[in-house]
Amino acid sequence: MTRGASVEFAGVSKQYGLVTALRPTSLVIAQGEFFAFLGPSGSGKSTLLGTVAGFIPPSEGRVLIEGSDVTAMPPHRRNIGMVFQNYALFPYLTVAQNIAFPLRMRRLPRGEIARRVDRALEMVRLGDFGGRMPAQLSGGQQQRVALARAAVYDPPLLLMDEPLGALDKTLREEMQEELRQFHRVVGATILYVTHDQQEAAAMADRMAIMNHGAVEQAGPPRDLYARPENSFVARFLGEANVLRVVAADPVAAGRLHLRTEEGPALLACGSPPAGIACIRPEDIAIAEAPIERENCFRGRIVDIVHVAGSIRYSVAIAANCTLSVRVRSDRRTAVLPMDAAVHVGWDAQDALVLPS
Ligand SMILES: Nc1ncnc2c1ncn2[C@@H]1O[C@H](COP(=O)(O)OP(=O)(O)OP(=O)(O)O)[C@@H](O)[C@H]1O
Ligand SMILES: [Mg+2]
CATH class of the missing domain: 2.40.50.100 (RNA polymerase II/Efflux pump adaptor protein, barrel-sandwich hybrid domain)
Structure with a gap:
């Protein structure tokens, strides 16, 4: 089991010309926490995640992973697994080759790659699917392959941006349960973006409600529901x-x-x-x-x-x-x-x- 990495946002903001995508945000996410960002479209959720991934350089502030400042570190050196909504699998590679890809990039020995791919396939309950092509899988199965590929090198931090957005309701609910199970097994810290309040409440240890580029309130789902601090949070949840x-x-x-x-x-x-x-x-x-x-x-x-x-x-x-x-x-x-x-x-x- 991996030890999850802590994440700290210290006054992180993002400005695109006159557009404020993210107002100065400070937040600490603990090791191994499942933390959801919830909010309406355009509220800054993906921007916040992008500053952790390294795709989006903040205008101000710093991002710390395990206490070290990564604000200027390039994305590929941050050791973060990512799953995004339409994070396509490579169509001409088999399931096993897709999952092996990040390991080959890291030049791991063949035997080690095979062992890890098998383990990742088991973890997402696709043990018999390694030889299939992505097009031969259902949407939910493809999403599980993307998850396996993000987790195969045991990153201590996983970022997920609307990973279940493309799935129908039944499959979404099944995958929510699987993701929770997955989180319990791997122990990584997960930052999870969704605009579905039920999904956030069902999965997260804590969540932040975002609105207009700012965190309105953060805490365990139950607390936010029972003790919203303002009318936006009260109306947004339930x-x-x-x-x-x-x-x-x-x-x-x-x-x-x-x-x-x-x-x-x-x-x-x-x-x-x-x-x-x-x-x-x-x-x-x-x-x-x-x-x-x-x-x-x-x-x-x-x-x-x-x-x-x-x-x-x-x-x-x-x-x-x-x-x-x-x-x-x-x-x-x-x-x-x-x-x-x-x-x-x-x-x-x-x-x-x-x-x-
Ligand atoms: N490259 C950019 N240039 C200008 N404005 C941008 C850029 N990227 C994002 N924005 C703006 O910043 C705001 C926040 O965008 P962001 O993608 O973080 O929202 P979001 O909460 O992820 O929304 P959604 O739920 O629709 O994905 C939006 O108003 C968006 O239009
Ligand atoms: Mg987004």
Whole structure:
């Protein structure tokens, strides 16, 4: 098992003329961590990875791998494995020859190459596929060959930029599980770019949410979901009902009475400044009878969507305010009808109060 390499971004930024691709970013990724970068298109994810790979020289700042400054080091000397979305295999080489390629470049002895290629093929569960040509493989199998080729020389650091982007949903989910397994076995540090929040949350030890060339927040997926620091993170991860706060009055210890632009007045936990209040759809209870929670509103069901394992109701509680409510469901769950008069409710602690 390889010892993963630590990575440090120290004030790294990238400017293309007037375009700011990356604002000064500082972040430390620990040895062996599976770290995901998540964010909308154009938020700077690939740029950040490119500065580690060495393809993109930063405008300012330094990149350190295992504590040494690699900012000026050429890419091929950084000892990094890479897997990219359409990182094509060499079409005229067999699977085994593709995987052997980086080892031949490094002039390893023949026997050693054969041994390592076999091991890499086993690792991605393609033991019998060494003699095939890439065109004779499915998309997922090709992706596994690319992974084997990136990992065959035991790099302590692997960069992956949307490696599953081209695969269908089922295959993606299978490959996510395999990548996690792979990470456990090889022990390398993995920097992983995706714009799929479920993928990031399913795989990463920690993740950074990027927006407009900056990291908005970094931490374990669960923490980011439960304690987003701003409205971008709250909205980007999962769903959130967002109400705009026009006045916040402290009422008791840690409790705020909020008046909102949308109309409803709420009781929430937090302290000023309060810009918005976010309530997750799964934290809201719904019933025909009044609900005994600190916040309870009458409303009317205006939409119902069935998704795997849950039902999502849209409930209008004011002219200007429709809340999304998600309840878990199975075959026995009674579904409330469209247009039903209902109550929705949640406790003060279920609303997150954030600066806007
Ligand atoms: N060579 C370049 N010249 C000018 N602008 C660039 C260049 N490369 C990237 N950019 C800009 O920098 C920003 C960040 O790009 P980047 O490729 O890092 O985004 P990303 O988060 O990887 O997006 P995606 O999810 O679409 O891959 C974008 O606005 C992009 O247009
Ligand atoms: Mg990109």
